[in-house]
Amino acid sequence: MDLPRIEAAVREILIAVGEDPDREGLQETPARVARSYEEIFSGLTQDPETALSATFDVAHDEMVLVKDIAMYSTCEHHLVPFHGVAHVGYIPGVDGRVTGLSKLGRLVEVYARRPQVQERLTTQIAQALEEHLHPRGVIVVIEAEHLCMSMRGVRKPGATTITSAVRGQLTHPATRAEAMSLILADRGR
Ligand SMILES: Nc1nc2c(ncn2[C@@H]2O[C@H](COP(=O)(O)OP(=O)(O)OP(=O)(O)O)[C@@H](O)[C@H]2O)c(=O)[nH]1
Numbered sequence: 001m002d003l004p005r006i007e008a009a010v011r012e013i014l015i016a017v018g019e020d021p022d023r024e025g026l027q028e029t030p031a032r033v034a035r036s037y038e039e040i041f042s043g044l045t046q047d048p049e050t051a052l053s054a055t056f057d058v059a060h061d062e063m064v065l066v067k068d069i070a071m072y073s074t075c076e077h078h079l080v081p082f083h084g085v086a087h088v089g090y091i092p093g094v095d096g097r098v099t100g101l102s103k104l105g106r107l108v109e110v111y112a113r114r115p116q117v118q119e120r121l122t123t124q125i126a127q128a129l130e131e132h133l134h135p136r137g138v139i140v141v142i143e144a145e146h147l148c149m150s151m152r153g154v155r156k157p158g159a160t161t162i163t164s165a166v167r168g169q170l171t172h173p174a175t176r177a178e179a180m181s182l183i184l185a186d187r188g189r
């Protein structure tokens with residue numbers, strides 16, 4: 001990532017909004033924003049295959065679901081955060097191989113740490129699981145609040161956007177319903 005270029009651009013933005021980039025509180029801001037973007041957009045240079053690399057032969061052939069994975073991403077339209085939780089589940093393939101549980105969280109990070117729209121984020125996570133684990137089914141559900149809808153624009157704080165991507169056996173109504181009931185359990189919904 002080109003940090004000096006981000007710095008120069010942020011300095012320009014500060015001037016354009018009518019700020020003085022040389023006043024005490026702002027002097028370090030372009031450099032801080034550059035470092036911050038390096039972290040927030042680190043997924044652009046990360047590979048989902050690496051995130052899922054650890055697999056184990058535990059011969060489990062029922063659903064594995066990690067829910068309430070905290071997630072922060074950046075809306076590609078306004079470059080402000082959208083954040084919430086991701087729920088990621090799959091039914092292992094015929095070989096019964098599973099991946100490390102933390103790897104599902106790492107996979108979410110690979111795609112969340114990019115300029116995104118929630119639909120693409122959801123689909124990319126599901127697709128990567130399909131490609132790299134060859135599971136019999138996949139479900140990804142993301143619930144998020146978009147700050148571009150809260151702090152500006154339509155100004156509807158608290159509105160939640162829910163997206164899902166399901167593949168394979170998890171598209172079957174009974175299996176999908178079981179996954180959704182696990183995802184929604186203990187929520188008072
Ligand atoms: N589908 C989808 N839309 C998104 C996402 N994040 C932001 N948006 C929407 O992107 C749209 C961009 O609309 P535009 O009319 O081009 O931009 P705008 O004038 O800033 O729109 P407002 O937000 O309504 O003020 C808005 O409706 C946003 O709510 C997302 O993850 N998925």
Ligand SMILES: [Zn+2]
Pocket residue numbers: 075076077078079080146148149
């Ligand atoms: Zn937005």
